[in-house]
Amino acid sequence: MGRSGGAAHGPWHSGAERPLSLAPRGHAERLPVRASRERAGASPLREGRHAALGLLPQRPFLSHTVGVKPRDFRKAVEADIREHELIAPGAAVTCLVSGGADSTCLWHTLRELAYEVSALHVNHGLRGRESDEDAEFCRDVLGAEVVDGRSGSTEDELREIRYSFATDRLRATGHTASDQVETVLYRIVASGAPGKIDWRRSDGVVRPLLSRWRDDTEAYCLAEGLDFRRDSSNPATKRGLIRDEILPLLRRLHPAAEGNLLRLADRKTAPPELVALLDSIDGSARLDIGGGRQIVREYDRAWLERSPVALDGEVRWGPWRITAEEKGLKVRGWRPGDHLAERRKKIQDVFVDAKVPRSEREAWPLVVRGDEVVAVPGIVEAKGVEAVREPD
Structure with a gap:
């Protein structure tokens, strides 16, 4: 209760010993709270x-x-x-x-x-x-x-x-x-x-x-x-x-x-799951940190990306507005090893061919069906998928 242990006068005593009557647990004796300006020392x-x-x-x-x-x-x-x-x-x-x-x-x-x-x-x-x-x-x-x-x-x-x-x-x-x-x-x-x-x-x-x-x-x-x-x-x-x-x-x-x-x-303590993710540099891993965000690590690199979003209606992803006629599609960020649906071409090669800077690839949206990439907005189109990039 924030009791002070510092210097103060010891236990005080009244002129005559008065037994204190305590209410049962859950009940109490109450005195009205005095007016807030009633000051000690002159009151x-x-x-x-x-x-x-x-x-x-x-x-x-x-x-x-x-x-x-x-x-x-x-x-x-x-x-x-x-x-x-x-x-x-x-x-x-x-x-x-x-x-x-x-x-x-x-x-x-x-x-x-x-x-x-x-x-x-x-x-x-x-x-x-x-x-x-x-x-x-x-x-x-x-x-x-x-x-x-x-x-x-x-x-x-x-x-x-x-x-x-x-x-x-x-x-x-x-x-x-x-x-x-x-x-x-x-x-x-x-x-x-x-x-x-x-x-x-x-x-x-x-x-x-x-x-x-x-x-x-x-x-x-x-x-x-x-x-x-x-x-x-x-x-x-x-x-x-x-x-x-x-x-x-x-x-x-x-x-x-x-x-x-x-x-x-005041120092923030990292969750043990995050410590484990960042401690290793082998392979790839990801961690959902809530708020629609994931931390992704690929060998010795790590970045923050949005969690997959169901493409139900319009999805806003950075400067992109994406819609689709087909049900069951999602929008997510690029992951190492991603490839185009029904093709062998890797998305990394798609980015290279399109001259997308490495710094922009993790934030680039992909339209996916399961683990397969259906469309890469602005680069690879797909029937029924529309993506419009708004000016920066």
Whole structure:
């Protein structure tokens, strides 16, 4: 849920211990979301409710991000939202909040950007009273629904439980670039491939803070006077091990370690079928890559061509408009070994005789019946086939 593991005040306590009543799984307690312009530091959100709870924030030391400007931060987040089409302007969105700096920053930022924001907190109950205090903080300070998610034990199970709630709404999490680096590093170690966190999950959950660093979210909370929770169990998790022990060592090796790991997340990984096709230079092969396109390799040469198209009505192929009276014909690109129907002459020789440049041959359309070439538009005609080339 994008929980921050950085510096913050520890678990907060009210003046008197209050048991937290949690709703059954699938149900929730809800507080109305406060108006988007109700600012912490000069509003009931801080002066009223926080004073009543006896909440005393501590100011963490933040090295290079103390000077973060909240307005610029929000502007950058909004630009990412627009670029990746995450949330429609003014739309409703439910923030999955832990109470940490990342999700608190997300909740506040989206409110300030005039989205219709609600919040949801899943209490896994793994840390006893501290978990209940996290839930109480999210409910009372962020106006979150609180739901019980105590059935899981592993990190993967707990994550799936969190994502099983509120599936009828657009949901957002506070994952940051810091989470991205940790994910890349873990997946390199676990699988040998730099997997990444996407801006949008397959189930529609969005991550608007994915280009912001964790230090930025903490600095934002500091600048806006927002309190947040710190998870004491973070160091015991896989992410905690990477964050607290491995990354500091990598920074000692090179100061740009995190930025370089982040760049790995943006590299496109070629499908194994494509790698296999391009690795060999023996014979010929082709691979359908979707979108009506195929990659063709002939020995040490490779090119992109359109997949065969049924000649049913008019077919547009580059500058050519092709029609045919006969049924069952197709239009496709030239393939090595093609020859004219009922003749021995190869299409390669047809191109040579017609002085078609080698660079144009792969894109030249052929009208075929099965594996036999019926017509070569502009060069070899066939009864009932009409091909017209439009001016370039």
